[in-house]
Amino acid sequence: MPRRGSLAALLLLLLLGLAVSCPLQPAPPLAPRVVLWAWERPEDLSFLANPSVEVSVLLATLELRASRWRTHSRQQPIRLPAGKRPRGTIRLEMxxxxxxxxxxxxxxxxxAQRLVDLARARDVSMLQIDFDARESEQAAYLALLRQTRELLGASRPLSITGLASWCTQGSWLEQAPVDEVVPQLFRMGPEGPTWRARFARGGAAPCGRSVGLALDERHRAPSGVDTLYLFNPRPWTSESLAQALKDLTP
Structure with missing residues (x-):
């Protein structure tokens, strides 16, 4: 009769053999969290049942002039599933x-105070600022983001949309006190293919792992994306969402 130590050694050899003959398969990549931009138009999103699909509602557009600004708060109705707390986007326009x-x-x-007041009034889970800052405005935009971050507090995340061209090493974005940057990989003009190829290679620092796509430009999201924002030029339906998830997710 073999000794106990010999049996243990034999069992170990058998397990090692199984490990070699049946190598572990890598886990499939996780599907990204999807956020639907709900722009200024009537939207009925009560059909959303998937908890991994969120909504960022356009709360207002701030028209900024030299000595004053004007707030155009959302006028169009939006319906969300019971209990779904939206994110909130505010558009800045000079x-x-x-x-x-x-x-x-x-x-x-x-x-900054106006931005924070709008976010608190709607009780959104995250405040997102949508502003196409020109190069000459980037220092002032950083100052605005710092003020907003201070007034908003640490409990509510701060997000910004961005241009793909901002997503380079040494960009001013590295100084931005935000939790998320969402480069918009649509409406990019002739340079679009170049930037999409760069994002596909993972060269998107310091923008992190969020991107924005549009349904009327059929470009699949880069692999490795954690959060995928989707813009629909038409009102959302369950059918358009299903088609977008099929066509645009990695």
């Missing part, structure tokens, strides 16, 4: 030749 670069610290503080 008007009449104004530049954020010419805003004083007091003006930037006022804009």
């Amino acid at each position: 008007r009449d030749g104004a530049s954020l670069a010419h805003y004083s610290p007091a003006q930037l503080r006022g804009v």
